[in-house]
Amino acid sequence: MKIAIVTETFLPQVDGVVTRVTATVKWLKEQGHTLLIIAPEGVNEFEGIQVKGIPARSFFIYKHRKVALPNPKVGQLLNEFQPDVVHVVNPALLGMAGIFYGRKWPLVASWHTNIPQYADYYKVSYLKPVLWWILKTLHNRADINLCTSKSVQEELTARGFKNVHLWKRGVDLNKFGVQYRDDDVRYRLCEGETDKTLLLYVGRLAAEKEIEKIRDVLDGSNRFRLAIVGDGPHRRTLESYFQGTPTVFTGFLHGEELAKAYASSDIFVFPSRTETLGLVILEAMASGLPIVVANSGPTAEQVLDGENGMLYNPNIKGDLKNTILKLQDVTERQMMGNQARETSCAFGWAAPSQQLLRLYENLKDSSDKGKVLLSQNSYRERES
Secondary structure (H helix, E strand, O other), rough: OOEEEEEOOOOOOOOHHHHHHHHHHHHHHOOOOOEEEEEEEEOOOEEEEEEEEEEEEOOOOOOHHHHHEEOOHHHHHEEEEEOEEEEEEOOHHHHHHHHHHHHHOOOEEEEEOOOOHOOOOOOOOOHHOOOOHHHHHHOOOOEEEOOOHHHHHHHHHHHOOOEEEOOOOOOOOOOOOHHHHHHHHHHOOOOOOOOEEEEEEEOOOOHHHHHHHHHHHHHHHOOOOEEEEOOOOOHHHHHHHOOOEEEEEEEOOOOOHHHHHHHHOOOOEEEEOOOOOOHHHHHHHOOOEEEEEOOOOOHHHOOEEOOOEEEEEEOOOOOHHHHOOOOOOOHHHHHHHHHHHHHHHHOOHHHHHHHHHHHHHHHHHHHHHHHHHHHHHHHHHHHH
């Protein structure tokens, strides 16, 4: 098949959407399919797949990341490529062009970011009704919509999004694992205090991630340290907020460095309640870490409370701290970490990629049958 991916974000940016897209297109290419990626300018190719960049600029709400606006070049690129199917990932700005020009072919749209929910954190809550209307309009022009968790599927359907399907989650089980534990990495993340319990956060440093909540643990006990892996628009604010606490900011880590950071820590903490999935949770599970996440839809779907991690109530002040304090026993943490690793083993990238390919194929077959039927009807009309 010839598959065109139009995505709002791609390399060199790093986030869960990029992780999913890169894993998926790599698998599809290995199966012999031809791909084109259209994304904000940044890289020209990935794993031998051509990436066509669209001019990008900083966005006033999220200045740390450049975004591409709707551009007729998207239509030109699609016409030149003549895909069998078009997949628009996270349609918002560039995705508007993907939806508009992509409707000539079987069209898939996937929802990865709850943009309206972010409006509360960036003090533009008044935009939420308009954002929901725009996003629903875009998605409902696609033949099929995908999302990454059951709770999001239920919410989108309730808001009038049509034909919404669950796209399974995945993780690279070879890239992450307990075998990457490294004493030197732990020493650096702990600044030498390796006897302390090391909390780990991995992800974008943004207001909606609610990372500030973790400080309560550090203030309430001297038995913990914190490593924050990632970067983003909120980093300076966080560095100031955590000043004077046993916290290390590493910036982005990639590849084996990231795998070692996971495996060399003790507890993975993810306070956010705005996630549509949170792929870092599965990465931490694959690394054998017990997980502490918010008891909210998508993140709670991945954690069995008391088995592979623990859920905290984000609506109760101090509940994150109290939940983490329950994990001070090393044996209990190890048991949960082992269960987390076992849980992750059911979620390699092959299954969600195969699921997506079947969807593409079914959509193409339906489109081809529709074209044949239309052609036959036109012939009969001419004959009559």
